[in-house]
Amino acid sequence: MEIKQKGCVVTGAGSGIGRGIALALADAGASGIIIADVQLERAEAVCVEIEAKGGVARPFRCDVRQSQSVERLADFAWDTLGHVEILCNNAGVIATGPGFDTTDEDLRWQFEVNVYGVFNGCRVFGRRFLSNGTKAWICNTASHHAVGTPTAGVATYVATKHAVLGFADAFRLEYGESIGFSVLCPGIINTELWDAGRNRPEELGNAFKGSEQNHAALEAYGMSPEFVGNLVAQGIKTEEFFIWTHPYSIELIEKRYLEGVESIRRQWPDGPLPIHKRTPGKV
Numbered sequence: 001m002e003i004k005q006k007g008c009v010v011t012g013a014g015s016g017i018g019r020g021i022a023l024a025l026a027d028a029g030a031s032g033i034i035i036a037d038v039q040l041e042r043a044e045a046v047c048v049e050i051e052a053k054g055g056v057a058r059p060f061r062c063d064v065r066q067s068q069s070v071e072r073l074a075d076f077a078w079d080t081l082g083h084v085e086i087l088c089n090n091a092g093v094i095a096t097g098p099g100f101d102t103t104d105e106d107l108r109w110q111f112e113v114n115v116y117g118v119f120n121g122c123r124v125f126g127r128r129f130l131s132n133g134t135k136a137w138i139c140n141t142a143s144h145h146a147v148g149t150p151t152a153g154v155a156t157y158v159a160t161k162h163a164v165l166g167f168a169d170a171f172r173l174e175y176g177e178s179i180g181f182s183v184l185c186p187g188i189i190n191t192e193l194w195d196a197g198r199n200r201p202e203e204l205g206n207a208f209k210g211s212e213q214n215h216a217a218l219e220a221y222g223m224s225p226e227f228v229g230n231l232v233a234q235g236i237k238t239e240e241f242f243i244w245t246h247p248y249s250i251e252l253i254e255k256r257y258l259e260g261v262e263s264i265r266r267q268w269p270d271g272p273l274p275i276h277k278r279t280p281g282k283v
């Protein structure tokens with residue numbers, strides 16, 4: 001979908017990938033961009049950057065965990081820009097450590113931001129897009145973890161990213177005539193994600209800082225978030241469902257799906273059952 005003259009909203013745009021997406025949308029000629037984040041001062045700083053290069057951007061404090069907050073964001077976006085056609089549900093957080101050590105609070109925090117947050121954005125903006133009747137686009141930031149790339153230490157984060165793919169897969173079947181969907185599947189990007197704990201709310205255990213080791217890895221291997229932003233703008237223009245940042249993801253996908261294919265062949269060596277392909281127990 002063409003980005004020129006479109007009204008855009010990006011969540012989690014005060015930092016990292018969201019900031020990169022917002023800058024790229026501005027470069028692609030968006031008529032205006034709402035920079036939504038829980039960190040208002042960071043959102044304001046990104047607006048200053050965009051305005052300095054001739055774009056139009058306005059900050060808005062939004063906690064994507066709360067559907068009312070996302071409704072207020074949508075009201076603000078339409079009131080400010082006059083029209084909105086592109087939403088990037090990008091805000092996300094991570095908590096690391098052995099899976100069984102995950103606290104209830106960290107489980108809730110990650111699911112509330114990464115899953116409820118993306119769902120809230122899709123539902124609130126999706127309903128308005130449908131009633132507007134103009135073609136719209138929603139890009140949800142997942143991860144290469146969305147397609148099955150098992151990694152020790154991030155079990156619950158990975159589970160949230162599978163959910164993001166799950167929504168988008170069904171939504172494009174249900175609403176694809178009116179709304180296009182993309183799923184951004186980044187590998188390692190040099191952002192402040194390991195310090196996501198800076199935003200952990202009081203009721204879910206307060207802020208925490210990421211490990212030095214994780215920071216070092218990001219700095220050594222992480223792709224620039226501005227580069228990712230350009231990939232997203234390109235992916236929206238060319239109407240890609242999956243947007244990848246790291247070609248090596250192909251090995252992870254092949255391994256994952258081959259395991260599925262091979263195990264079906266092993267368990268059902270004669271191939272599909274002739275009558276009830278989906279209900280073998282009934283044969």
Ligand SMILES: NC(=O)c1ccc[n+]([C@@H]2O[C@H](COP(=O)([O-])OP(=O)(O)OC[C@H]3O[C@@H](n4cnc5c(N)ncnc54)[C@H](O)[C@@H]3O)[C@@H](O)[C@H]2O)c1
Nearest residue numbers: 012015016017038063064091092143186188189191192193
């Ligand atoms: N950095 C990576 O290697 C990587 C890889 C794959 C996927 N991702 C995903 O990319 C997205 C962006 O993360 P990032 O790497 O740019 O990290 P980041 O921490 O730099 O940016 C995340 C932004 O989200 C905001 N945020 C956090 N909770 C929020 C909430 N409840 N409501 C609104 N905003 C909130 C933060 O304030 C921050 O500005 C996340 O969904 C993350 O899971 C990142």
